[in-house]
Amino acid sequence: MPRTIAHVDMDAFFAAVEVLDHPEYRGKPLIVGGPRGSRRGVVSTCSYEARRYGVRSAMPLSQAARLCPDALFVPGRMTRYAEVAEVVRRVFHEFTPLVEPVSIDEAFLDLTGAEHLHPSLPALGRAIKDRIAAATGGLTASVGIAPNKFLAKLGSELCKPDGLLVVTGENLDSLLLPLPVGRLWGVGPKTEAELNRYGIKTVADLRRTPVEWLVERFGKFGPELHQLAYGLDDRPVSSGGDPKSLGHEETFPTDLSDPRDLRRVLVSLAGQVGRRLRQHGFAARTVTLKFRYADFTTLTRSRTLSAPFDDDDTLLAEALKLWEKVEKKQAFRLLGLYASGLVPAQQLSLLPDRKRQVLAVMDELNTRFRREVVVKGRQLE
Ligand SMILES: [Mg+2]
Structure with a gap:
């Protein structure tokens, strides 16, 4: 099955965090690693302005000072960088549970199945970049999107800094x-x-x-x-253990209170979560409904079933049972649906064959056309 993998790499991360916290550094050659004149230290990260002078990571600070006498030198603040990296990591998990960190500022994301939520792959890449910028207060990342890890990483390298490159069958040869x-x-x-x-x-x-x-x-x-x-590579994105949950949530442009609108959202969420379960080969035992009221109060409700499932019908039925008990005292800002207690689905024969075949055909068509072309009747209600 074709995959969609992103490699996201923060641009000059430590230097960028320093500029974020000290706006007066912006536009200046900045070297993170230690004080000027330090004999033993090396450059940890430098801003793109410093790179223009030939300064590079791992270069002795003394050499960096010779190349770029006007540079600002600052010691690193790892606790602060880790704090910002955690914000970025949470953004990754908004897009997929399958995140493989490569280093503090770099990760692979397996976005297979998430493509449908965006009009195109470039739009998906831009959404990741925009969310990172919004969540961190303006940091930039370079994003490569491709059918495998090797090409995704190549993509982000080729478009640095603040770039976005989608590697496809069409541009592969000219890039590679x-x-x-x-x-x-x-x-x-x-x-x-x-x-x-x-x-x-x-x-x-x-x-x-x-x-x-x-x-x-x-x-x-x-x-x-x-x-x-040939640009081929079939290594999986490994999140260091199986994901604990798969899910989606939707924040509404305006608060919703009409029961029919809210039901429609639940139906659509169940379809998305069900498809991703099947695409990743998981079945789930627990369904969690998340909801946020107009006043920002956020609550969750869960049900655990005795047998694992991976079909939309069960997901929706359980979500609706949970939804029935939710107090509708205010309008809603957000609804989310999560499946957890995941087990590999291939060990189970969960559905009668015919029902499974119908789901497989729907998934295949939806993947091919990258949006929800095939929906069950009830979604059009
Ligand atoms: Mg980086």
């Missing part, structure tokens, strides 16, 4: 083929030198190289090199 082989995942300086020795300098050269020859020279890594030359 001219790159030096050293840019490929896992190709270190040694392998690059070895490839160069045989005249294989670019990814285009590598693609022309027979896989048998690569296996002879590089053993197990040979087939992998061959795959990377």
Whole structure:
């Protein structure tokens, strides 16, 4: 099944947080790592203004000071960076529970199944960037979106800073083929030198190289090199353990009180959560309804079933039971629906075959057309 993976990388993160907290630093070459004149320290992060002078991460501070005598030097404040990173991490989880952190300021997001909620992949990428900026008070990130991790990361690298690049079958070759082989995942300086020795300098050269020859020279890594030359990579996004819950919530542009409007939202949420459960191969045992009143009071109600389920009907039925008991004393600002107590669905035969086939066809069509083209009758009520 095709996947949608994003690689999100904060731009000059530590330096950007310093500028956020000290607006007077904006537009200046800024070096985070230690005081000027420090003999032992190295550059941890520097602003793009400092990079123009050739300053780079991991460079001795003394060398940075020679290259950029006017730079501002500040010591790092890891507690503060971790605090902002936590805000960013929460934004990632608004989009998907499948988040694999790479470092404090960088992560892979498996957005498979979330595409339908946005008009297009660029719109989804912009939504991530906008939410990060709003939640942090203005930090920028570079976002690569692609069918796999390798291309997503390449995408964010190529569009830095404050960029967005969606890698598709159409632009893949023009982006990938001219790159030096050293840019490929896992190709270190040694392998690059070895490839160069045989005249294989670019990814285009590598693609022309027979896989048998690569296996002879590089053993197990040979087939992998061959795959990377075609932009192929099937490593999963690993969130370090299975996600604890899958869900969606919707904040309304104006508070809702009409029971029919609210029911329609619940039906749509059940459809979205059900589809994502199936796309990720999970069944759930617990349904949680979240609601926020006009006065911002936010409450949740849960039900746990004896048997796991992954179909929209059960989800909706349980959500409606919970909803019946909710006091409708005010209008609502938000409704959310979550499925938790997740178990791998393939171990279970949960639905009669025919019902399962219908769901599979609906999911497949909805994925292909990237929006809700196929809905059950009740959603149109
Ligand atoms: Mg970064």
